[in-house]
Amino acid sequence: MAKKKLPKYPLVWQKDDFFIKIFCSIPNIATGILLTTDKSIFVIDPGDGILRDLNKELDKEKILSISDIFISHGHHDHVGGVWSLLTYMSVMSRTKPLNIYFPKGSLEIPSIYKAFLSVYKKEVNFEIALIEIEENHKSFRKKNVTIKPFKVVHKEPSHDSLPPAEVPSLGFKFTYDKKSICYGGDTAYCENLVNNVKGSDLAIIEAGAEDESESDLHLTIEQAEEIGSSAKEYFLVHVPE
Ligand SMILES: [Zn+2]
Numbered sequence: 001m002a003k004k005k006l007p008k009y010p011l012v013w014q015k016d017d018f019f020i021k022i023f024c025s026i027p028n029i030a031t032g033i034l035l036t037t038d039k040s041i042f043v044i045d046p047g048d049g050i051l052r053d054l055n056k057e058l059d060k061e062k063i064l065s066i067s068d069i070f071i072s073h074g075h076h077d078h079v080g081g082v083w084s085l086l087t088y089m090s091v092m093s094r095t096k097p098l099n100i101y102f103p104k105g106s107l108e109i110p111s112i113y114k115a116f117l118s119v120y121k122k123e124v125n126f127e128i129a130l131i132e133i134e135e136n137h138k139s140f141r142k143k144n145v146t147i148k149p150f151k152v153v154h155k156e157p158s159h160d161s162l163p164p165a166e167v168p169s170l171g172f173k174f175t176y177d178k179k180s181i182c183y184g185g186d187t188a189y190c191e192n193l194v195n196n197v198k199g200s201d202l203a204i205i206e207a208g209a210e211d212e213s214e215s216d217l218h219l220t221i222e223q224a225e226e227i228g229s230s231a232k233e234y235f236l237v238h239v240p241e
Pocket residue numbers: 073075154186
């Protein structure tokens with residue numbers, strides 16, 4: 001097995017005004033990613049700590065201008081910061097609508113949203129659109145970015161000696177100004193990931209398997225490097241610490 005090299009966060013990539021910053025991506029702890037272009041500010045997988053990290057990076061007006069949040073799947077290390085982000089936006093009197101995209105069948109986002117509204121309904125002055133993404137969802141455009149969601153294969157261990165159960169999970173490919181960034185979310189080896197990474201300007205690939213025995217849950221470092229090397233550049237993330 002290849003020697004484990006831990007990513008040094010934050011990881012940053014920029015081509016002109018296409019910018020991505022991975023604040024962190026640590027399995028079972030937190031993920032947090034900011035993606036910007038000249039006209040758009042997106043957040044991907046806002047795990048715990050996202051508000052603290054965004055606050056270091058952006059001023060208040062910019063945080064309130066985040067238009068779209070993309071969720072790869074509902075595990076806590078990918079959605080743990082949603083509550084604080086929504087609350088901050090409400091307390092700071094946001095008025096612009098906000099879109100949250102998440103895989104169809106994922107329970108976490110609708111549950112957080114429902115709980116959030118049950119507490120803050122009277123104070124919230126902005127619209128929140130929850131957008132379920134189906135497995136074969138078409139590409140769509142937001143601001144000046146094309147987003148292509150694609151299904152990946154991510155499972156969670158079962159606690160009752162049943163086989164691991166599949167979790168609704170997506171990767172996203174973002175294309176702007178003829179450059180593309182492919183984020184695979186959490187996934188085991190799958191053709192969809194391989195095909196979408198190929199030729200991307202940047203691939204962000206999880207390498208979350210502790211060892212070969214977890215390769216139906218996550219990618220091993222070898223698999224992640226092999227897939228990543230078909231992109232022009234790649235980052236390995238979600239490496240167990
Ligand atoms: Zn996960």
